[in-house]
Amino acid sequence: MLEKLVYDTKKYWKYTKYAAKSELKSEVANSHLNWLWWVLEPLLLMLVYLFIAVVAFKSTLKYFPIYIFLGLTLWNTWSGLLKNSLKLLKRNKGIISKVYLPKLTLLFIRMLVSGFKMLISFGIIIVMMICWRVPVTWNILYIIPLMMVLFLLTFGMCTILMHYGVFIEDLSNVINVGLKLLFYMTGIFYSLEERVHGLLGNILLYCNPISFVIHSMRNVILYGKSVNIWIMLFWGIVGIVLSVIGVKLIYKYENSYVKVL
């Protein structure tokens, strides 16, 4: 399985890159403010949540705009990919019913596109950090393993959703509601640590992988804190398991999806 994965990815890498690039380009070409939207959209969203948080919750967290922006960036990338993967095969029916293409390639294209947009957001974060004079410690290097954990989790979940999205028509309804709920349980515009105490707080913080990743990212980037390595390792392993299950599923049904779509 791993061999096939490596072989396919290599063989179709050029295609993946070209497709992702063209997609980004077409997004730019089809809007008036062009690529400015990639910067504007998250910034404006941040202002919305900043308003809610400051006015309604009277939050006094340090570096609060960056805090929200970082959380939003990670959340949007993750949840966007999840929602996208559900309809991925259906949307590309035109292509996959005419020519062979490893189905994972479609996911890789999506991940490249989202990854690129996330990079832009991280550029903004760096600028904001300079403006707010956020002190940086060595702990910031934890970004690398945290990103890997996020990648594995996202990839794993997306492959599985991509598979079931074909067979279960109304799965997207459930996922949408679930993601909405999870959004408020993740503490994007408030601090779970401060607002939710005791066992519930811990459950929300550590049993939800995405809130763990966001929480840890904020800690290492903004507050110079360290990471709970064991929990990070745990979610990393979960990510690997999910990925293996997902890739196996996709490979098993690779050429049968077209019959259903």
Next chain:
Amino acid sequence: MRADAITVKDLKIVYRSLQSQSIKKSLFKAKKSKRGNFEAIKGISFSIKEGEIVGIIGKNGSGKSTLLRALANIFAPDEGSIHIHEHTISLMAIGVGFQPSLTGRENIMLSGMLLGFEEEMIRKKMNEIIEFSELGSFIDVPVKNYSSGMHSKLAFSITSVLETDIMLVDEVLSVGDARFKKKSEEKMKSLIGDKHRTVVIVSHSISTLSKLCDKVIWMHEGEIKMYDETQKVLYEYLEFMGADEK
């Protein structure tokens, strides 16, 4: 003796009870849902030699298009195997898959890559494809804004200019308006005329098949009823269809 271009062995393709359904159904009827398996292709074997032009004929629903898609590796065989012996292969069917939001030019690139061509090669052929498609400045417009005629012109141009070793043709020997139709027919003929190219054509048109093909496969309800010289098969086929109608 020429080498095989395509070898098919005991090929079986089943449209299983693989069907999309709602969550409610899949929760409550998981055990009951035993819909009948539909065997589109029932264990067929044949081989096609390099450079041969083979037609496939048969009534609707006999598995012709399914077979073609299986040869193009779009459908997985449920049993048996298909070998194309390291040849490149392309399927020409109405409306090649495009990414609607991308321009024609980008779609040429992407389709070409999926057909197994190098970027360099496609760039070289780009102008020829654009010229053949007669799309002019529309080539830099997103494909979603194309008319259906433009769509099929572009599709035809890509698959006919980027020549693969094996071409699978599904019912489309002519697309577009009268002028383009003539041009595409001529292009098809010159493509088919190449001695090294293997071509498989699915068609209902007796005259097309008898003009172009060396051999014909007659499919009937998922099985090969006959695989022989063109004239013999077509004769038997017409006899059979005539008898069927009576």
